[in-house]
Amino acid sequence: MATQPIEQENPLREGTRLEAATEPCTVVIFGASGDLTRRKLMPALYNLMHEQRLPSSFAVIGVARREKTDESFRDEMQQAIAEFSRTKIDQSVWDSFARKIYYLRGDFNDAGTYSQLQLALARCEQRHGTLGNCIYYLSTPPETYDEIIEGLGRVGLHRPDEKRKGWKRIVIEKPFGHDLATARQLNARVATVFEESQVYRIDHYLGKETVQNISVFRFANGMFEPIWNHKYIDHVQISAAEEVAVGSRAGYYDTTGALRDMIQNHMLQVFALIAMEPPVAFDADTVRDEKHKVFRAIRQIQPAEVARYTVRAQYAAGSVAGKKISGYLEEPGVNPKSTTETFAAIKFFVDNWRWAGVPFYIRTGKALARRITEVVIQFRKPPQILFDEKSAGTIDPNLLVLRIQPDEGISIKSEVKLPGQRVRIRPVTMDFRYGTSFGVEIAEAYERLILDCMLGDSTLFTRRDGLEKTWEFVDKILDGWRQQDLKKLPQYEAGTWGPVEAQELMKRDGRQWRRQ
């Protein structure tokens, strides 16, 4: 991670136990009335305050269209924190936090909003000593990004304060575009106002402890790297299954689908951590350079190849965990003729020395049997089987499973001899479970990422080049699907593990998805 200069400058920060310190700053949340602000951002900021991870010189300004006062906004946020925070709200901490929260009513397309914001920031600086440091958090629908970025640029709010070295950073929530063209457009728009070093594209998956643990697991253990290649690995599976159906997100989801919603961002980021080369240093640009390299090495699935390498489907009526679920096409807010996929599986290759010939299988879906996200590394079988499989039993390949959620941890499956004179072989697993080895409460991904942004560490954020590469890959699949022009997608019963076509995708290679 990036070194924090503040730690070197404050002599009291020296020492092994004190966490890195953040500099004074104001966080401006655009879209302050939205769900993300209520459910994630304000609870994350409150928890950081509760844990004493925020500087005392700190303020939050919520910007939204609705008419509100500072007081009514604070009341709303207090309720939201009480409902969604992982820690119980405490009155004395809340009182101190509330004094730092302000509300600004404004239309994002109105130039006056940004002049008002300028004044509000100056007031915060005066009252709270935030030193001109500022984070703009775009918690708004993507169609407003342009006007906000332009508005900030017009009044110079994007410019670092040269005199006092005050920094300005912008956090952009996904979706970063709807396809390659719109992602490029958005990036170009952002770049007309902000430098890339000021831009933090947030993917909350990367803030999860277990996703971060992938790098530590790979690069802090000498035993895995030598076998982390095509010579020893048969294939890699990455699964992100959700129990929930589209629910209240139906309207948004129907214009998006599983490929854009999960694979283009979260799952390809996890893939990159599994497949990238060891970086020469663990800092933002070096890590992201390696990710970009591996994205470039993905063999594109051409539109004509989608039938061979991809599967898409929609959930039909069924039941999940004892609860009835309507089919996707019957969901309110979904076009009954929709061909938006709620399940997607793809197989692809990475054309580099390390991964030559090793297929990567990715699948994700809604209304599946169980919520689980995991990476499975399946190793090749031994070159020669010494034991008679008829009497000894089938020899399963070794598996290394990195479970991201829930029940985060690592399992290794290997073969052992059952006790007795005869050679009988059975698989056993060796389990490491994050939650049981470390009793600490794991911070929410948003807490980690907001703090990283305050610290100026962009390692866990997506860089422009990497983002465009992932869209390039996904775009070709979308093209292929468009060309297929299916009137109706294959269906899978809600509460199962997806369509039979997804099983077929593996089966025809003589493989299968790991049984959950």
Add this chain to the structure above:
Amino acid sequence: MTELNLAGVQQVELRNIEKALRSMWGATASAEDAEKAAPVIRACALNLVVYVADKTGLSRMLEAIDQVSLSNPNRAIVLVIDSEKKGAELATYIKSVCRLPDTSGRKLCCEQIVVVGGPESSGVIHSAIDPLLAPDLPVYLWWNYRPEFEGPMFERFTRVADRLVVDSDLFNRGDFQRLAEFVSRGSKDLVVSDLNWGRLTRWRQILAQFYDSPRYRAHLDRLQRVEMECTSGSPLPVRVLLLAGWLACRLGWTPEGGIEQKENRYHARFTATTGNISLSLGVLSGKGEDCAISCIRLHTASGALFESRKPSGSGFAESTVQLPGAGSEVSVGKMPNIALEEILSRELEVLARDRVYEEALQVTSRLLLEG
């Protein structure tokens, strides 16, 4: 069974302990499977060796070890000297400690081994440790007494340990000096942890936070007066002095003589390149209570005040910055009272040598030496 109250334990022979453990786990697993209840995971991330010099505190320590096992799965090896036990034989007991099943339905369990000897076995009880250690895992020795730095028992116990965990809250002035000497002699293989240092982490965090803001950082060079208030059951509040020692070593202050006591306040002076600094420490007597810091005030020559208060019984600290001619800035953050098991758990998460602690210890020791 011995007269010691060891709830839930099973007596076994020392030489058969691994076999007994295997059979205990086998029985637990099959019982659980039979009922289709929570499957058991046997977990161990470290060895925790605990010396118990007399049985009076044993149940409290076992309780703490149980709790610690839930956050730091370990193999606990508890060695007890029971003054009433006759003969030189060691009695050994085993038990499992389990956490309630989590969302996955699995139950995490650790094992505890208690070895009890009488006064006659005090010279040999250490020899039980080595064969009982879980291999390839770090060994923490929790010595919850005044350490006998030169004593053979202490020497034998520390021989197997990677990390020694003491609690300087239990120390008198002489013990503290000996601890500082022991640490300064510096064994490569044995690192010292102090629960008292762990108790100060939150306070250090709060004081450091004042100066994270560049606009306040310059005030560090202008500090002139430090006031600390605490309630303590002990006449010498070692914990607060350790905090003062930390401030001094981080800010380059040199003690000018040691601490002096006038009624219920201690006074010390420091010199620094930027001038002299005075420390005044008020101690409110709280019989039988742990030392509790209630207020720290840092004053600068220019009249700026950085103050942090923790009202008695509260789980929060209120920090205030007051600059001359400006309003005050207040922030509140959690500062829970930390139980023994929690503080011990945190120490078990640390393996590396803590240079800052070692430096703070040396300065504190000078304050005590010269007083």
